[in-house]
Amino acid sequence: xxxxxxxxxxxxxxxxxxxxxxxxxxxxxxxxxxxxxxxxxxxxxxxxxxxxxxxxxxxxxxxxxxxxxxxxxxxxxxxxxxxxxxxxxxxxxxxxxxxxxxxxxxxxxxxxxxxxxxxxxxxxxxxxxxxxxxxxxxxxxxxxxxxxxxxxxxxxxxxxxxxxxxxxxxxxxxxxxxxxxxxxxxxxxxxxxxxxxxxxxxxxxxxxxxxxxxxxxxxxxxx
Amino acid sequence: xxxxxxxxxxxxxxxxxxxxxxxxxxxxxxxxxxxxxxxxxxxxxxxxxxxxxxxxxxxxxxxxxxxxxxxxxxxxxxxxxxxxxxxxxxxxxxxxxxxxxxxxxxxxxxxxxxxxxxxxxxxxxxxxxxxxxxxxxxxxxxxxxxxxxxxxxxxxxxxxxxxxxxxxxxxxxxxxxxxxxxxxxxxxxxxxxxxxxxxxxxxxxxxxxxxxxxxxxxxxxxx
Amino acid sequence: xxxxxxxxxxxxxxxxxxxxxxxxxxxxxxxxxxxxxxxxxxxxxxxxxxxxxxxxxxxxxxxxxxxxxxxxxxxxxxxxxxxxxxxxxxxxxxxxxxxxxxxxxxxxxxxxxxxxxxxxxxxxxxxxxxxxxxxxxxxxxxxxxxxxxxxxxxxxxxxxxxxxxxxxxxxxxxxxxxxxxxxxxxxxxxxxxxxxxxxxxxxxxxxxxxxxxxxxxxxxxxxxxxxxxxxxxxxx
Numbered sequence: 176x177x178x179x180x181x182x183x184x185x186x187x188x189x190x191x192x193x194x195x196x197x198x199x200x201x202x203x204x205x206x207x208x209x210x211x212x213x214x215x216x217x218x219x220x221x222x223x224x225x226x227x228x229x230x231x232x233x234x235x236x237x238x239x240x241x242x243x244x245x246x247x248x249x250x251x252x253x254x255x256x257x258x259x260x261x262x263x264x265x266x267x268x269x270x271x272x273x274x275x276x277x278x279x280x281x282x283x284x285x286x287x288x289x290x291x292x293x294x295x296x297x298x299x300x301x302x303x304x305x306x307x308x309x310x311x312x313x314x315x316x317x318x319x320x321x322x323x324x325x326x327x328x329x330x331x332x333x334x335x336x337x338x339x340x341x342x343x344x345x346x347x348x349x350x351x352x353x354x355x356x357x358x359x360x361x362x363x364x365x366x367x368x369x370x371x372x373x374x375x376x377x378x379x380x381x382x383x384x385x386x387x388x389x390x391x392x393x394x395x396x397x398x
Numbered sequence: 399x400x401x402x403x404x405x406x407x408x409x410x411x412x413x414x415x416x417x418x419x420x421x422x423x424x425x426x427x428x429x430x431x432x433x434x435x436x437x438x439x440x441x442x443x444x445x446x447x448x449x450x451x452x453x454x455x456x457x458x459x460x461x462x463x464x465x466x467x468x469x470x471x472x473x474x475x476x477x478x479x480x481x482x483x484x485x486x487x488x489x490x491x492x493x494x495x496x497x498x499x500x501x502x503x504x505x506x507x508x509x510x511x512x513x514x515x516x517x518x519x520x521x522x523x524x525x526x527x528x529x530x531x532x533x534x535x536x537x538x539x540x541x542x543x544x545x546x547x548x549x550x551x552x553x554x555x556x557x558x559x560x561x562x563x564x565x566x567x568x569x570x571x572x573x574x575x576x577x578x579x580x581x582x583x584x585x586x587x588x589x590x591x592x593x594x595x596x597x598x599x600x601x602x603x604x605x606x607x608x609x610x611x612x613x614x615x616x617x618x619x620x621x
Numbered sequence: 622x623x624x625x626x627x628x629x630x631x632x633x634x635x636x637x638x639x640x641x642x643x644x645x646x647x648x649x650x651x652x653x654x655x656x657x658x659x660x661x662x663x664x665x666x667x668x669x670x671x672x673x674x675x676x677x678x679x680x681x682x683x684x685x686x687x688x689x690x691x692x693x694x695x696x697x698x699x700x701x702x703x704x705x706x707x708x709x710x711x712x713x714x715x716x717x718x719x720x721x722x723x724x725x726x727x728x729x730x731x732x733x734x735x736x737x738x739x740x741x742x743x744x745x746x747x748x749x750x751x752x753x754x755x756x757x758x759x760x761x762x763x764x765x766x767x768x769x770x771x772x773x774x775x776x777x778x779x780x781x782x783x784x785x786x787x788x789x790x791x792x793x794x795x796x797x798x799x800x801x802x803x804x805x806x807x808x809x810x811x812x813x814x815x816x817x818x819x820x821x822x823x824x825x826x827x828x829x830x831x832x833x834x835x836x837x838x839x840x841x842x843x844x845x846x847x848x849x850x851x852x853x854x855x856x857x
Binding site for chain 2: 238290293294296297300301304305306310313314316317318320321322324325328329331332333335336
Binding site for chain 3: 404407408411414415418419421474477478479480482483484485486487488489490620621
């Protein structure tokens with residue numbers, strides 16, 4: 176029931192955000208049409224970080240409580256986070272190509288995201304190479320915690336390393352009202368969408384576990 | 399106190415193993431020197447280029463060599479399930495972590511003591527001053543802390559040779575960035591005042607990850 | 622009137638799940654001081670899991686174990702001091718000598734005057750002449766003997782052994798039981814051979830599907846054991 180509400184709210188908001196980004200908001204003066212990526216790039220980044228924070232939180236919960244539910248939440252959130260951060264990197268690259276003429280710049284935020292991308296890919300590699308379910312969850316939790324603790328340090332070191340780069344102009348000049356409204360709608364839409372995906376993902380993991388349990392039991396009964 | 403004393407017993411055992419076999423020193427040092435020589439081919443041997451890339455090459459070499467020695471340290475414990483022998487002994491799990499951490503740290507130092515003179519010789523850069531020693535020691539502590547944690551994890555997966563570097567490299571990015579840049583500043587003639595920010599990042603990394611690894615290690619080795 | 626003694630080992634409602642698989646299911650068992658208990662069971666009955674939890678390597682999902690009243694849930698370190706463990710694997714470092722290995726474990730267990738203790742154990746297990754050889758050069762049987770020496774270094778009150786006789790010759794088997802039974806120790810061991818295990822034990826139990834299938838209070842006859850074991854196989 177709650178999932179259905181989340182589904183409708185997030186789809187409504189996402190549809191509204193399409194309209195605002197593609198039709199409503201005026202084209203930006205200097206950057207042109209490509210600036211519209213910005214309205215998705217920022218929410219993608221925000222959701223990725225939120226998702227990784229949830230991974231961290233749920234991982235800690237798992238190590239303390241040892242309930243599979245915590246692992247299901249962490250794993251589902253890591254999946255969503257990885258997809259979102261990949262999209263964020265892609266949109267960032269398109270943006271970089273349009274703004275600076277190159278596909279990649281070693282800008283602190285992008286670089287930090289790239290390092291995070293590697294860490295959460297490692298999260299799934301570790302899980303893939305562990306056989307036992309319970310150990311899989313435990314090792315995943317450890318990576319989820321260490322990876323997130325590392326975020327501020329990665330960001331600090333990358334920033335210090337790339338101080339010569341110009342700051343992004345978007346935030347220094349301030350946003351026009353319509354642009355701000357569009358960004359806010361996108362942020363809201365993505366937040367609801369994230370929680371909808373998280374709820375679905377978590378339930379799916381629980382179902383997978385239940386199916387596995389039934390399978391094992393039936394094998395045990397009729398070998 | 400007892401915890402540290404028992405940790406030293408474990409580290410001493412690792413050193414004794416090395417004295418009996420000389421496996422790590424012989425193989426890792428040959429590997430490290432090989433990496434340096436190959437980098438030298440890649441970047442040419444003109445002195446200007448050498449000054450520019452020397453710190454980077456040195457730290458990449460340490461990271462690669464570190465992975466080999468870290469893996470070795472837990473393969474040893476897994477061969478005859480010796481880690482279980484440690485777990486049934488009347489010492490805390492934290493003590494086991496500290497023991498392996500001290501042992502790995504000593505190995506990293508040992509590798510550095512042999513590799514740095516060879517490196518200075520081949521690249522014709524002086525690497526003996528107090529600032530560089532400070533950077534190296536601080537960075538090694540960070541390497542060894544997460545390295546010990548991840549090596550313990552990697553050895554219980556089906557692909558430890560893959561899992562350790564995939565986890566280890568992204569997480570130590572801040573240390574690598576900081577150590578390389580700080581070393582470069584020193585080699586250009588800078589003093590301690592020029593690298594305080596970098597040392598701050600390495601120091602913060604050390605504190606956060608020594609504490610986190612110390613607390614989390616017990617979740618990795620338990621069954 | 623009989624005096625109530627504190628049991629050497631008391632297992633209370635022990636359960637352990639691996640993911641969705643229940644390896645131990647609400648298992649309870651009391652072992653009196655000085656008993657030598659043989660645990661039999663088909664493959665996958667939960668013997669090794671039980672021994673791993675008894676040796677504090679593995680944590681139970683539910684339930685607890687008390688050694689002379691000391692709970693493993695709190696103060697596992699103090700409990701471990703009283704335990705000697707012989708596992709499937711030897712816990713020995715193959716690149717160290719027999720002596721190095723035993724010195725290392727003596728230090729972990731704070732064994733006072735360990736040199737004499739080590740020499741005494743190696744003598745009795747027929748390993749004295751190989752004391753300074755690397756464990757990597759040892760045969761399976763010799764490593765197993767050394768593992769027994771390792772487990773007994775610190776005069777444990779309770780000895781836990783998973784298939785202790787694997788790879789041993791007759792001489793070593795005799796030495797094993799003589800050594801282990803000294804100081805009226807409590808012993809819990811598993812064995813794949815009903816007859817051998819029955820001979821060594823002062824009481825026998827059979828596990829099946831993570832539970833005690835057959836658990837008489839006193840030692841039963843061998844025929845009874847054999848019959849119960851056959852019945853336990855059918856539940857698997």
